[in-house]
Amino acid sequence: MPAYNAEATVGAAIGSVLAQTHTDWELLVTDDGSSDGTGAVLAEAAAADERIRPGRTAGRAGAAGARNEAIGRATGDYIAFLDADDLWLPTKLERQLAFAEAGDVPLTFSSYYKVAADFDDDPARWRPNGRIVRARDRLDYRAMLQQNHIGCLTAMYDRRTLGTRYMPDLRKRQDYALWLSILRDGGEARGLAEPLALYRDARADSLSANKLSLVRYNWQLYRDVEKLSLPRSLWALGQTTVRSVLKGRI
Known part of the structure; x- marks a missing residue:
């Protein structure tokens, strides 16, 4: 989880991980040189739960640098992604891990809901709003070249099969670049039709x-x-x- 001046939303994002029905996880949050109270929120969360492990970049590294700092500290078999202003639904990890292991697919993703930027409800009480970005069943390299069909907040890859994969150092589209690099090496990604996360819309302006x-x-x-x-x-x-x-x- 990269976090830059995310004091207003990072607590809720962390809370959505704490609420997961699958409990064997580590949350690696990287503060990317925030100037607000993000660091204090992370310190408080880490003090309350040892599975939350904050880190910090040297200055501003951008989303790719912050994500890569976290990936470099990871110890688990799977790497999953969540931005500091988005949310996972409670069964996200449980459902996606079962899906990935049953299909023996190293890169998986899911459908997700769009919510307003100022959404402040508890994901555990979420009721479908009809604003669904639906996951494709299968993706190969050619299909991904035509559009980034994988929402970063739903992506998960298996390190046991793919090794530790980092995002290219791009200001934007670094997640898209990672999915392409994985698919370029052969194989495919599989999508879970069930929506498992909440994505905050960008500001209209x-x-x-x-x-x-x-x-x-x-x-x-x-x-x-x-x-x-x-x-x-x-x-x-x-x-x-x-x-x-x-x-x-x-």
Whole structure:
């Protein structure tokens, strides 16, 4: 869990992990140079439960650097991701671990709900709101080039099969880059249809700017990280842009 100036939401995100029906976990939260009370919230949570293990980056490392700092401290067989402003539903780990082990698939993800940015209810009392981002059943590398179909807050990979995999040092789209790198090596990802997490919508006034900037980051990903040819990069960018515009998201 990367956390930057997340004092208002990180406590709820941690609480959603504490409420998991599967209890054998470690929560590695990395404070990415926050200037608010994030560090105090993390210290209090760690004092109350030894499974919560805070860390800190040297200055501002960005989301990729903060996530990688946490991954580097992990000791478990699986790596799962949750941002400091999102939430897991109580059975998330239990259901996804059973799904991953039954299907013997090293990269899994699930459907999730969208909620308002100011959502402050307890996930344990969650009632479906109909705003579901549905997971695809299966994904391979070609399908992922067309769009990032994996919500980071639902992703989980098996270190026993894949080894410890880090996110490329990109300002944005570093999670997308990690999924692509895993699928590029062969195999597929499997999606669980059941929604298992709550994703806070971005502020309405930031959506247009974010959509435009992400086109640039997608291009950087295809050309500089994936090393795709110019024609294939143009094809991938066209696919992801058109699909995202049609769905109202990038």
